[in-house]
Each structure stands twice: as C-alpha cells, then as structure tokens.
Amino acid sequence: MSIELSSEAPRCHRADAREPGGYLSALGDSRAHLLLTDPPYCLLTRRRKGGDERDPRAHKKIDRNPIVRFETVKDYRVFTEAWMTRAVSWLTPEARLVIWTNLLGKEPITTVARQLGYTHLLGEYVWGKRTTDKNANEQLLRVYEVALVFSRTPLPPLGPGEAPTVWAVVGGYDDDAEAQQWGNHPHHKPFSVLEPLVRTYSRPGETILDPFAGSGSTPAAALRLERRPACMEIEPEWAERVTHRLRGVAGHSR
Ligand SMILES: C[S@@+](CC[C@H](N)C(=O)[O-])C[C@H]1O[C@@H](n2cnc3c(N)ncnc32)[C@H](O)[C@@H]1O
Known part of the structure; x- marks a missing residue:
C-alpha cells in the first residue's frame, strides 16, 4: 500500500448511530469526506395498521439476524432524522451521502437528506442481485436495495473525455465468499x-464514515481501496467481528 493510513489498527466502535459517542471515538477532531452507509431498512412490524405482527421474533436483534423493524414509515423517518442529523455534522461541507435503502425507505431518506441541505439527488445506484434461476436462456436480476446519492450541489456537466458515473451493478449475494467468512x-x-x-465518491487517503457497519463490508472495502474507515455498529458481536475483519485487511496491505 502506498499510503500510510494510520499507525493504529482500525477498529469498529460499538455505538448507537443516533448518539454522539461513536462519532467522537471514530473521528476525534477530524471530519469524514464521504458518508457511505447501509442503515436498517424500512421494514414494518405489521402488514397493516393494527394488524398482527409479521414476525414477533424479528424484534429480538439476535446475532446473525440484526434486523430492526418499525411500526410505521413515520417511525422510520424519526429514526432516520436522529441518525442522519448526527452523521452529517461529522462530514466536510463537500462530502456526498451514499445511503443504501430498500424501496420503502427511499422517500423518508430523501426527505430527511433534503431537510439537511442535501437537496440534489444525483442518482440511484442499483444492485441487480443475480438469482439462482436455472433457465438456460435468461438470467433474472432481483432489485431489493438501491443506494441513493445526495449532494449539496448539482453535478457539473460531464466533459467529453470523462467517464460516466456508474449507476448499476450486477452481482450475486456473495460472489467472493466474504459474507460466509464474516x-x-x-x-x-x-x-x-x-x-x-x-x-467514484472518495479519493485515496480520505475518510469514509459508516455508522451502521454490520459485518463491515463498507469499512473493509474502504481500507482495501486505501481510504480511512470510520465506523460503528450497535451490536457488540458484530462490532467485534468488524474490528477483526479490518485488522485482517490492514495486515494484508502492509
Ligand atoms: C443493513 S445492516 C448493515 C449491513 C452491512 N452493510 C454489511 O455489509 O454487513 C444495518 C446494521 O445496523 C445496525 N444498527 C441498527 N441500529 C443501529 C443504531 N442505532 N446504531 C448503529 N448501528 C445500528 C444493525 O445491527 C445492522 O448490523
């Protein structure tokens, strides 16, 4: 690796993204150049208001199933407001927001981003997840989640020599077997x-903030591409696993 990222091994802080503590531990007095994160999706507890819960067990955030459910889309917006307001206060003014969401989460996330001054939705990055369909003549791609890209300013027009922005990618759930490993x-x-x-949205040496690290795919990718990861995760076991994963990536690149 050509860039000296840090003398300390990177780690994932066990923290709630709505509270200040994790940001302070992860960033100190520095600011991140990109928010690239994958918050809990807008999954509702009930199919209709007052109806039975979809899966009463889903409330219990257990290891290997760290799913959070919300009573209403309004509750999801309140949750989004709490964490996003906190997260953007740790960004440089030019930083972009790249936020993964399921389809139901697009509206609340866009509304909150706009309220915070990220008035330009630059686009929607689509992950076409390759299915295991075996029909020899066609391949089905499933879209379950997209990443919304927001900016405070519009994109300048593309010069004739510049490469266009990538807005879609095709890949299986775990083509590189990293999910299985982590x-x-x-x-x-x-x-x-x-x-x-x-x-596309950061340069080598810059800091990428991910307040919802999960298994650490984003901070691990950041480190692999010579960026500085700043991350947190609320579930202690997952936070510990991410720290372990980052140490492996840092070890490989020295
Ligand atoms: C959609 S997942 C992230 C998955 C991740 N991108 C990966 O590749 O593994 C969201 C994560 O946020 C965590 N989480 C939920 N609420 C949180 C909160 N208030 N603060 C921080 N992390 C939280 C969950 O435990 C879960 O692991």
Missing part, C-alpha cells in the same frame, strides 16, 4: 458492489 450478515454487500461507490 458471519452471513443478512444485508452483506460484496466488494464488487461497493467498489464503484468508493472509487
């Missing part, structure tokens, strides 16, 4: 899916 997090993101986002 606990099979239900919302794991493969390196090949994250790589265009890291390369």
